[in-house]
Amino acid sequence: MKKTYHGSCHCGAVRFEADIDLAEGIRKCNCSFCWKLGYRKSFAAYEAVRVTDGRDGMREYKATPSNWPEGDINHYMCPNCGANFLSRGYLDFMGGNFWAVNVACLDDVTEEELAAAPIVYEDGKRDRQDQAPEITGYL
Template identity: 30%
Template sequence: MKYQGSCHCKAVQFEFQSDEITTALQCNCSICLRKNAIMSQQSYSPSDFKLLSEKANLAIYHWGDEEVNHYFCKTCGVYPFHDTTEQPGYYRINLGCVDDLEPRELAIIQFDGRNEL
């Protein structure tokens, strides 16, 4: 299936290919708790993910070990996806930014990012 998504103001738009999304991931680390994001369980490869808007519309926030690139829209501040410095271009999607998908209705898997080593 092809999914499309965006930040709130639509300055950041993207699409990705995926099997039907039926599950999601929610992490309890300090940044994920504050973002309250419900994430895709899988990361999408560069061949499955396409940024449709200008990369200049995005900013990156790094926290702690700086291994995760937390992307956010420079205009509205919404966080649509992230990748890691270990696997750049393999994006985990904020499912709240995906059109025609209700993330709170998915089976949500809790991830203990707070205590992961």
């Protein structure tokens, strides 16, 4: 069941709301972005995320080179504290545009909710976000 969570970067300059169903899983991916940042994410529909404070200060990062088509993946961070809290992507199996919400940036999620959420593994290293990599123990 979807629930509205409130989140922010570490310093609180950027705040957002996201309607997420954690029962759909917390995703761990082996792509270079997620791996290097320890990004644990939950997917949300494009219209289900609202930046409530600090939108003008958000910084956008586009990885290059990237296997994603231009404009298909953008990462957002706070210029003050450096926290990466949202990524906007486009995947056909997700129905088009979506948000990846860094669950570590959710301020009102409980430990119990996080512990109950299933882990979903993504083989982003090989652009197979709908499949788990062969080895998952390191994620």
